[in-house]
Amino acid sequence: MPEGHVLHRLAAALTESFAGPPVVSSSPQGRFSAGAALFDGTTIASADAVGKHLFINFAEVPQTAHVHLGLYGKWSFVTASPLPVTGAVRWRLDSGTTTADLRGPAACAALDPPAVEAIRARLGPDPIRDDADPDAAWQRIAQSRRPIADLLMDQSVVAGAGNIFRAEVLFRQGIDPYVPGNQLGRERWDAVWADLVVLMRSALKLGRIDTVRPEHEPEAMGRPPREDDHGGEVYVYRRALKECHRCGADIAVATLANRNLFWCPGCQQRR
DNA sequence: TGTCCATGATCAA
DNA sequence: TGATCCTGGACAT
Numbered sequence: 314m315p316e317g318h319v320l321h322r323l324a325a326a327l328t329e330s331f332a333g334p335p336v337v338s339s340s341p342q343g344r345f346s347a348g349a350a351l352f353d354g355t356t357i358a359s360a361d362a363v364g365k366h367l368f369i370n371f372a373e374v375p376q377t378a379h380v381h382l383g384l385y386g387k388w389s390f391v392t393a394s395p396l397p398v399t400g401a402v403r404w405r406l407d408s409g410t411t412t413a414d415l416r417g418p419a420a421c422a423a424l425d426p427p428a429v430e431a432i433r434a435r436l437g438p439d440p441i442r443d444d445a446d447p448d449a450a451w452q453r454i455a456q457s458r459r460p461i462a463d464l465l466m467d468q469s470v471v472a473g474a475g476n477i478f479r480a481e482v483l484f485r486q487g488i489d490p491y492v493p494g495n496q497l498g499r500e501r502w503d504a505v506w507a508d509l510v511v512l513m514r515s516a517l518k519l520g521r522i523d524t525v526r527p528e529h530e531p532e533a534m535g536r537p538p539r540e541d542d543h544g545g546e547v548y549v550y551r552r553a554l555k556e557c558h559r560c561g562a563d564i565a566v567a568t569l570a571n572r573n574l575f576w577c578p579g580c581q582q583r584r
Numbered sequence: 585t586g587t588c589c590a591t592g593a594t595c596a597a
Numbered sequence: 598t599g600a601t602c603c604t605g606g607a608c609a610t
């Protein structure tokens with residue numbers, strides 16, 4: 314269940330647990346047999362994330378493993394080897410001390426360098442990466458009539474933000490999710506980007522999305538954090554019909570581009 | 585045991 | 598805009 318920070322954590326975890334000795338690569342489920350065989354016995358040179366895409370590079374082969382978790386995909390790391398296979402494991406990496414199992418990914422493939430480049434080229438700037446250029450996103454937003462809440466979910470505009478971050482960042486910045494991109498204004502975009510950088514890098518460090526934190530929100534200082542069912546505390550995400558933490562109004566929910574959009578009608582009004 | 589829902593994205597119409 | 602794919606957890610029955 315991933316937004317971009319999850320993929321960056323995975324890239325770091327894979328590098329830490331697997332870089333060095335040759336890996337045993339297999340596809341117990343069978344749906345990635347050819348790719349798994351290609352990487353079997355090779356060594357992981359690096360792992361890298363861009364938005365919600367994970368790339369694993371191997372020293373001995375030119376192909377890169379590309380993984381996209383989709384809505385359900387999951388990696389599990391266990392410090393045991395060998396480990397019995399349970400369930401549908403699409404891809405297994407075994408370092409000899411750690412076993413990493415991938416289940417339910419939307420994409421898992423061995424790609425040639427041009428295919429990797431094609432994927433990276435169609436992604437917008439990733440707020441977690443130091444090489445991100447928020448101006449590239451602004452160029453798209455400023456020319457679009459689409460609602461800002463729609464644009465933030467478009468991975469070619471901003472890479473890595475998903476349904477939680479878009480809802481939370483728009484709440485925190487007091488922005489009506491239906492404001493068209495071309496009416497947002499540069500100043501508010503800069504504030505949204507800066508907040509995405511803070512929130513997503515914080516989630517990377519914490520391992521969960523927690524947007525109501527003293528260091529993010531001085532006026533929330535002293536208020537004890539309350540855990541939500543997704544594992545962190547948030548202002549509006551999945552809080553439909555509950556009271557806004559800030560103004561007490563009922564949090565609204567609507568479907569936008571096939572996803573549930575949450576916002577506070579009191580705090581997020583057009584200007 | 586069955587139904588619904590989900591932090592995603594693509595494709596057809 | 599709607600259907601579809603991947604999986605599992607929460608909840609109702």
